[in-house]
Amino acid sequence: MSTMDPASITIETFRKIFEAGKRFDGRKLLDFRELYIDYTVSKNAEGSARVKLGKTEVVVGVKLTIDKPYPDSMEKGNLMVSGDFLPLASPRIEHGPPKFTAIEMPRLVDRAVRESGMIDLKKLVITPGEKVWTVIIDIYPINDDGNLIDAATIGAVVALKNAYVPGIKENGTVDYKHRTKNKIPLSSETYPLSFSFYKMGNAILLDPTREEEELCDVRISLAVSKWNKQYMINSCQKTGDATLSKEEIERVSELLPKKYDELNEKLKSFL
Amino acid sequence: MIKTNGAHEAQSQNADTAEDSSVSKKRKIVIPGEIIVSGEDFLPSDGAKRIGNDIVASKFGLAEEAGRVIKVISITGAFIPRRNNVVIGRVTNITMNGWVLDIDSAQSGFLPIDASPHFINKNEMDQFLCIGDVIVAKIWSINQRGVDLSLDGNGLGKLEQGFLFRVSPNRVPRVIGREGSMINLIKEKTNCDITVGQNGWIWICGSTMDDEIKARKAVEFVTDKVYVEGLTEKMETWFQENQ
Amino acid sequence: MVDKIKRIDGRKANEMRKMYAKVGVIPNADGSAVFAFGETIAIAAVYGPRLLHPQHMQNPATGILRVNYDLFSFSVSDRKKPGPSRRSQEISKMTEHALAPVLDLKEFPNTVLDVQIYILQADAGTRTAGINAASLALAHAGIPMKDLISSVAIGKLDKDLVVDLTKAEEDFEGGEGPTDFPIAKVANSDEYTLLQLDGKISPSLVKEVLDLAEESCEEIYEVQKKALKEVVN
Numbered sequence: 038m039s040t041m042d043p044a045s046i047t048i049e050t051f052r053k054i055f056e057a058g059k060r061f062d063g064r065k066l067l068d069f070r071e072l073y074i075d076y077t078v079s080k081n082a083e084g085s086a087r088v089k090l091g092k093t094e095v096v097v098g099v100k101l102t103i104d105k106p107y108p109d110s111m112e113k114g115n116l117m118v119s120g121d122f123l124p125l126a127s128p129r130i131e132h133g134p135p136k137f138t139a140i141e142m143p144r145l146v147d148r149a150v151r152e153s154g155m156i157d158l159k160k161l162v163i164t165p166g167e168k169v170w171t172v173i174i175d176i177y178p179i180n181d182d183g184n185l186i187d188a189a190t191i192g193a194v195v196a197l198k199n200a201y202v203p204g205i206k207e208n209g210t211v212d213y214k215h216r217t218k219n220k221i222p223l224s225s226e227t228y229p230l231s232f233s234f235y236k237m238g239n240a241i242l243l244d245p246t247r248e249e250e251e252l253c254d255v256r257i258s259l260a261v262s263k264w265n266k267q268y269m270i271n272s273c274q275k276t277g278d279a280t281l282s283k284e285e286i287e288r289v290s291e292l293l294p295k296k297y298d299e300l301n302e303k304l305k306s307f308l
Numbered sequence: 309m310i311k312t313n314g315a316h317e318a319q320s321q322n323a324d325t326a327e328d329s330s331v332s333k334k335r336k337i338v339i340p341g342e343i344i345v346s347g348e349d350f351l352p353s354d355g356a357k358r359i360g361n362d363i364v365a366s367k368f369g370l371a372e373e374a375g376r377v378i379k380v381i382s383i384t385g386a387f388i389p390r391r392n393n394v395v396i397g398r399v400t401n402i403t404m405n406g407w408v409l410d411i412d413s414a415q416s417g418f419l420p421i422d423a424s425p426h427f428i429n430k431n432e433m434d435q436f437l438c439i440g441d442v443i444v445a446k447i448w449s450i451n452q453r454g455v456d457l458s459l460d461g462n463g464l465g466k467l468e469q470g471f472l473f474r475v476s477p478n479r480v481p482r483v484i485g486r487e488g489s490m491i492n493l494i495k496e497k498t499n500c501d502i503t504v505g506q507n508g509w510i511w512i513c514g515s516t517m518d519d520e521i522k523a524r525k526a527v528e529f530v531t532d533k534v535y536v537e538g539l540t541e542k543m544e545t546w547f548q549e550n551q
Numbered sequence: 552m553v554d555k556i557k558r559i560d561g562r563k564a565n566e567m568r569k570m571y572a573k574v575g576v577i578p579n580a581d582g583s584a585v586f587a588f589g590e591t592i593a594i595a596a597v598y599g600p601r602l603l604h605p606q607h608m609q610n611p612a613t614g615i616l617r618v619n620y621d622l623f624s625f626s627v628s629d630r631k632k633p634g635p636s637r638r639s640q641e642i643s644k645m646t647e648h649a650l651a652p653v654l655d656l657k658e659f660p661n662t663v664l665d666v667q668i669y670i671l672q673a674d675a676g677t678r679t680a681g682i683n684a685a686s687l688a689l690a691h692a693g694i695p696m697k698d699l700i701s702s703v704a705i706g707k708l709d710k711d712l713v714v715d716l717t718k719a720e721e722d723f724e725g726g727e728g729p730t731d732f733p734i735a736k737v738a739n740s741d742e743y744t745l746l747q748l749d750g751k752i753s754p755s756l757v758k759e760v761l762d763l764a765e766e767s768c769e770e771i772y773e774v775q776k777k778a779l780k781e782v783v784n
Contacts, residue, residue, distance in 0.1 A: 039412050041412050044398050044442040044472050045438075045441060046467060050471035051471060053517065078672070079625050080590065082626075094577075102630065121633060124596075124598070125596045128598050175624040175633065180577045180578055182578070337782075340653070341738060367690075383693075384691050386581045414662040452660065478693075
């Protein structure tokens with residue numbers, strides 16, 4: 038792959054094409070690429086998943102550890118989401134301090150999972166006030182062909198749904214060799230899905246390829262879940278040094294219920 | 309729109325690796341260190357070397373036996389610039405003496421100020437090329453400092469309008485086709501100007517958006533295929549099916 | 552000797568775990584591959600030759616090989632904190648020394664050849680799986696190479712030499728305990744590029760260890776060769 042920045046003529050042509058509602062791969066502006074999920078990543082994780090959106094590939098693993106609860110949430114288990122853009126996945130990524138987007142991605146996934154209430158953190162208490170389970174989600178992109186945030190969120194959700202609680206030895210430490218039959222306590226109702234709307238000129242796209250993503254100068258990522266049949270936005274972040282108009286923000290918000298249902302349909306076939 | 313025919317003539321030396329039609333050329337996939345043939349008569353060329361009685365592959369690729377000459381053509385990997393390659397590059401910097409370009413290889417390209425078609429002085433350089441502009445150029449020298457480029461030749465110069473996209477550099481010969489047959493077919497059927505850089509970058513410019521989209525799809529149809537036999541016929545069929 | 556030992560998973564002493572190899576698994580990379588010994592899975596990507604930053608680290612005489620090896624946090628039972636550990640830094644260097652002898656980067660001055668190796672799932676033999684994957688990825692990237700590098704861990708359980716230990720075998724405590732002897736060699740010659748040892752082994756056994764290594768590497772080479780030849784399919 039390439040690290041060549043987009044040419045001026047390319048930026049201009051793509052803008053016209055997007056504003057005409059077209060894309061090079063034949064998709065409509067708000068269509069997602071083909072989704073693929075499997076669970077063959079790591080048996081040493083309590084749960085794991087591999088997600089592909091087109092050529093973008095992300096693997097996510099869930100591990101559980103026993104820790105003290107956080108002082109401001111003594112009656113709950115802990116959640117931690119970590120991730121990085123490895124140089125493995127793209128020639129654009131070099132060794133060194135992480136770029137902002139690498140720091141941002143796991144934080145967006147964290148807020149999506151946490152605010153949706155997908156994990157019943159209260160049920161992760163072992164000894165109240167002393168010992169709780171910490172759920173740690175680790176996200177690793179394998180191939181960056183755009184839209185890592187949405188792919189990573191799907192990966193986290195699916196890995197969580199596929200995760201079992203480890204056993205506890207007599208001395209109180211974790212027994213990773215003998216998992217319980219219990220899955221992580223999840224809300225049966227809901228899980229979050231992320232929708233990152235990328236803007237270029239007057240066009241707004243979903244699920245850009247890396248080529249498309251590099252041309253966009255602002256995005257807004259929204260995590261959505263469903264509570265009592267009601268759609269809820271659980272988190273939102275606008276990133277990039279251009280603006281979004283009021284109309285654009287309203288427009289994308291109104292799209293969320295339909296988009297959630299569409300993506301959820303694709304996801305369900307893998308659960 | 310600039311004429312692009314000239315850019316392909318420089319490539320015809322590579323075009324006959326595109327189609328697997330010639331019986332006198334035997335080919336097979338080889339891996340580094342593998343013995344391709346044995347015997348004193350053979351001559352190793354690019355990607356092959358002689359070790360004792362054997363001709364051994366120095367890299368992974370398609371070993372080709374043309375008469376007594378054995379070479380290995382890469383089918384994967386990054387672009388390695390060679391003299392006389394025609395490449396497409398993007399201006400990344402303007403210095404006192406010329407323009408620095410990203411040609412998607414380990415070294416940068418450099419175009420001297422006197423390559424400009426009209427006389428310009430050092431303060432007017434961005435009147436010809438600014439950062440972000442793209443050109444089709446020929447490599448005339450490769451040295452420690454970088455890759456020296458020239459605009460002397462048919463079909464070379466600044467690219468206006470249209471867009472660029474990238475394919476794997478080792479797919480370029482088949483995109484061009486034997487003596488330009490494939491690229492000419494695509495140009496004709498889509499009514500687009502197309503220039504193919506040896507570094508895998510391709511420029512398309514059409515009169516409508518739909519033509520440009522179709523031309524790119526056609527190129528990707530060619531690059532996605534694993535086998536090259538009968539590719540031109542397959543391309544013609546594709547055009548018929550995708551009016 | 553070789554036939555008598557009974558291993559936990561029923562393998563013979565000189566039997567490796569089932570291997571899996573595939574190239575081209577990361578479309579963005581110039582070369583890439585997955586290689587597995589049983590449940591140990593390594594993925595490698597090669598980027599380059601490309602420009603080396605910062606400039607002062609460039610070598611005008613040759614390109615530089617740079618290897619980064621690490622475990623995914625969830626590849627192991629006890630989660631590994633993200634970020635390079637001393638262990639991963641050492642293995643990165645050992646891997647670099649294991650691969651360098653078959654590479655000649657003089658035709659790529661001032662550049663770097665980046666090799667990234669990650670372990671998705673660990674069940675011992677991670678560095679050997681990593682070297683096998685990296686060797687494939689380098690070839691896949693079209694890098695000029697003298698030969699492939701094949702790597703395997705020879706082991707000793709009490710007094711018996713075995714090939715390709717699992718983690719359970721590495722944890723074995725009986726008798727002389729376990730010994731782990733990871734090696735790598737140039738596939739078609741008697742030249743060794745990685746040699747490490749942990750445990751207890753008599754000097755008189757070294758020849759037998761190398762014989763076993765050679766035998767095993769022949770099999771590994773066939774798997775690597777097949778993965779590369781299949782890329783056209």
